[in-house]
Amino acid sequence: MNKARSNPLNTVMMHGALILYTLIALFPVFVILINSFKTRKAIFREPLALPDADSFSTIGYETVMKQGDFFLYFQNSMVVTVASLFFVLLFGAMAAYALSEYRFRGNMLMGLYLALGIMIPIRIGTVAILEMMVATGLVNTLWALILVYTAQGLPLAVFILSEFMRQVSDDLKNAGRIDGLSEYTIFFRLVLPLVRPAMATVAVFNMIPIWNDLWFPLILAPAEETKTLTLGSQVFIGQFVTDWNAVLSALSMAILPVLILYVIFSRQLIRGITSGAVK
């Protein structure tokens, strides 16, 4: 490293700018979290103080537990997210394999057809999706959401996974064929394990938008027993809007699962983005 690019004043200024922005990014989250543990009085008197023995209170969380079925919402969100990811990965990988491994008529066209959905948001088709879900009786079931999110995630999944599958060595697959393995065995036993990092990237990319979506739960599954955590907290906060303890606690409870997931997967997510998977 030469001197030209590192002078101490610059370094200080760079850290200053980054720390400033980090504070801006984290401040609202921090304020919500600390105030959710305070009494109503303390929330208003000293909003920026940490909760101490005097102002500590979990009254908000008690209200949330009593009034809202947050465990059910959480469970619904979990089921929808995990099932959608499973189908996106399985179907996406299968289609990506067909497109990258075999030459057949219409291969290019099929690839383009599947890639259309990367740029066109599925929300545009909402009116007809709702009509279809009503007609098939899937409205107010978690299946409606799972189907929509699977369709929404497939285009990008196929695109990314087929890029990666092209890099799997032909020799390996041909060796399998000589040993008499079927095409299915080759796919599931030889190819899938090799593209596991790419699958993880696709999973992490899809996870956050599915978990956070408000539009489709609101339209396709607003019933009490199918509410996702995002919709559940939205409705709950709307009803308890004047109960600041409850609102702050509900917000914290919605933040925590995502934050935990992020801490677990952030490395994968950041590696996925920076490895150029979305170029």
Add this chain to the structure above:
Amino acid sequence: MNKARIRWHILVFLAPAVLVYTAVMIFPLFNTLRLALYTRIEQERVFAGLDNFRTLFFDPIWAEQFWNALGNNFWFFLVHMLVQNPIGIALAALLSHPRLRFAALYRSAIFIPTILSFVIVGFAWKLILSPIWGIAPSMLDAVGLKSLFAPWLGKEEYALTTLALISVWQFVGIPMMLIYAALLTIPEEILEAGEVDGITGMPAFWKIKLPLILPSIGIISILTFVGNFNAFDLIYAAQGALAGPDFSTDILGTFMYRTFFGFQLQLGDPHMGSAIAGAMFAIILLGVCIYLFGIQTRMRRYQL
């Protein structure tokens, strides 16, 4: 190999993805566009041609709402382009500096708002900006700017810009990450060659790095465009379906939702809702085409 044989495994591999994608995405998309051409008269679905679009664009009541939502949407997009992307690029440039300590820590922390749902973000900022709670006014007071405070989300002239800035706060992580990734791919030799010629620091960024990351900036712009023109959640969470005050924060997503489901005394109308979806589709398609054919193909790419 026998060419006439149908290779069933290809079909098996393709079928699930193609079926789900076609049935749940492509078919409803076209069906929505088709529904936009119908209307309901006494419980019967009647073909109406382009009447819905005529109502949407020219009928005084509808047109006012539509152009209002569209104009707001453009302003929303413009704020993102002018604030979110420059900040994202600046942060990425700082983070990609070699030998910067704690870079991973900053990166992860700045990305946190992006993973939160709109509901959380909308309500959190609503509370913080609320004059009742007083966090924002007392913080402005601390730096002597209390007179600047206004209930931003409640005033017609500020509400939309405030929401756009909240959305910028939330999503700045995405341009930051993508640009950061692009900056990392620039080979060290090029920067060193610049140094030999005496180009370091800011000039190195403007003259060497920026031209090299232009394609990434193009991708970010089109992602921002598509994301903004089908945005809905933040406005709905913060201001409700009426996109108050007095529709000043109404964008196409909230307008479509209100039309489709109805609100207060107005009944929901799936056909007008489809017409708005059709307009959104056209706008997004136009944007994507301008990007693909007008910008991407003309952009100069450098072989690295």
